Amino acid sequence: NSYYNDYNHEIWAMKVSDNVEEEEDEPSVFYMAEHHAREPISLEVNMYVLNHIISNYGSDPTITDEVNNKQIWFMPLVNPNGHKIVTDEVDLWWRKNIRDNNENGSINFGGGDGVDPNRNYAWNWGGEGSSGNTNSETYRGPSAFSEPEIQAMRDMLGSHHFVTGITYHSYSELVLFPFGYANNIQAPDHDALEDLANEMAFTIPGQSGGYYDPMPSYELYPASGTTDDYAYGEHGVFSFTIELGTEFIPPASQIEGICENNLEAALILLTRVNKKALTGHITDAESGDPVVAEIYIDGIDNTGEFRKPYKSDLLFGRYYRLLQIGSYDVTFSALDYETQTINNVSISQLQQTVLNVELEPILMVPVTGQVTDGYTGVPLAQAHLTLSSDPDNLVYSDNSGYFSFPAVYEGTYIVHAEAENYST
Numbered sequence: 145n146s147y148y149n150d151y152n153h154e155i156w157a158m159k160v161s162d163n164v165e166e167e168e169d170e171p172s173v174f175y176m177a178e179h180h181a182r183e184p185i186s187l188e189v190n191m192y193v194l195n196h197i198i199s200n201y202g203s204d205p206t207i208t209d210e211v212n213n214k215q216i217w218f219m220p221l222v223n224p225n226g227h228k229i230v231t232d233e234v235d236l237w238w239r240k241n242i243r244d245n246n247e248n249g250s251i252n253f254g255g256g257d258g259v260d261p262n263r264n265y266a267w268n269w270g271g272e273g274s275s276g277n278t279n280s281e282t283y284r285g286p287s288a289f290s291e292p293e294i295q296a297m298r299d300m301l302g303s304h305h306f307v308t309g310i311t312y313h314s315y316s317e318l319v320l321f322p323f324g325y326a327n328n329i330q331a332p333d334h335d336a337l338e339d340l341a342n343e344m345a346f347t348i349p350g351q352s353g354g355y356y357d358p359m360p361s362y363e364l365y366p367a368s369g370t371t372d373d374y375a376y377g378e379h380g381v382f383s384f385t386i387e388l389g390t391e392f393i394p395p396a397s398q399i400e401g402i403c404e405n406n407l408e409a410a411l412i413l414l415t416r417v418n419k420k421a422l423t424g425h426i427t428d429a430e431s432g433d434p435v436v437a438e439i440y441i442d443g444i445d446n447t448g449e450f451r452k453p454y455k456s457d458l459l460f461g462r463y464y465r466l467l468q469i470g471s472y473d474v475t476f477s478a479l480d481y482e483t484q485t486i487n488n489v490s491i492s493q494l495q496q497t498v499l500n501v502e503l504e505p506i507l508m509v510p511v512t513g514q515v516t517d518g519y520t521g522v523p524l525a526q527a528h529l530t531l532s533s534d535p536d537n538l539v540y541s542d543n544s545g546y547f548s549f550p551a552v553y554e555g556t557y558i559v560h561a562e563a564e565n566y567s568t
């Protein structure tokens with residue numbers, strides 16, 4: 145077969161916002177779909193949400209407000225090459241991308257080729273629930289981010305300030321939240337993640353009554369190298385997998401219903417940052433410039449499994465933390481700035497809490513002086529001096545007795561001076 149000649153599709157990302165050409169000081173939200181080729185219902189739902197938002201802009205005040213104040217990204221077809229195998233009906237149950245694992249120049253439909261894109265992200269890549277066997281449906285690829293599809297998603301996630309996201313799959317009628325890379329692991333933001341998963345799930349009716357089930361990802365089965373674990377672990381994004389419907393490719397008669405049923409959850413995700421959230425700008429108290437600082441919340445960031453610390457962004461100094469109602473002690477820290485802790489920050493049900501923080505730069509000061517004879521006042525050359533901040537760095541006084549240390553942060557230090565025939 146000559147499939148590789150035909151399989152060179154672009155991966156599209158579509159942005160819905162006002163001023164789409166600009167990266168604005170607004171939270172970004174993503175909707176991804178079809179990492180797995182045999183799950184085209186995910187593409188349908190993604191496009192349905194996109195269509196709803198653009199169709200109602202200007203008429204529905206909530207949608208209009210969301211579009212104006214957010215940057216909404218749609219990546220509806222993460223795996224376009226695999227998608228073509230399915231829509232051409234070459235292999236309806238193709239799951240992976242089309243990496244030519246055995247390098248024979250053609251796609252082996254019976255197995256052997258392809259990487260599972262949702263095992264290729266660099267969060268606990270190579271762990272449980274992924275396979276090193278190229279024949280496996282969950283083959284993780286030769287290295288983390290080896291696949292162009294997932295390099296593209298990595299670059300998207302790293303280029304915008306995402307706060308929430310959904311990646312659609314099929315099937316099982318579930319709303320999954322991170323982490324998922326091993327059994328019984330808990331995310332530091334577990335409670336807030338679970339609340340949002342619950343809130344979304346209970347708006348999505350199932351095919352046979354009831355609603356979608358919310359659960360931590362590992363409860364379905366542990367899987368490593370997934371979108372959600374990476375987006376959350378690396379960037380702190382509240383990232384969810386929604387497993388649509390009750391089969392990989394639902395009958396045509398169900399498509400419209402599955403799309404409609406999933407709309408409200410998608411909109412709940414979109415508006416999540418508008419309430420029960422802490423946000424603001426972190427700036428340099430002297431210059432007013434944005435500062436990339438860590439935002440540490442006691443009782444959250446010191447719990448659960450490791451994820452990277454939340455940081456304000458480079459462009460605006462903006463940060464977002466999605467929380468639950470309550471009172472929190474929040475610490476802001478950055479290299480070369482004085483750390484600030486603000487206690488009892490209140491988070492409310494109905495709106496954001498805005499907390500702008502100016503960090504005081506820690507000044508570097510020179511340390512200079514002169515060494516003299518204690519009786520005569522005569523300058524002493526070649527005295528040995530050290531400063532307690534860096535006792536290995538030996539400095540000598542010059543012929544006039546003068547010495548200087550490299551600049552240090554403001555503070556209290558001990559100077560140690562020695563000279564021949566003098567007491568230390």
Ligand SMILES: [Zn+2]
Nearest residue numbers: 180183313314
């Ligand atoms: Zn899937």
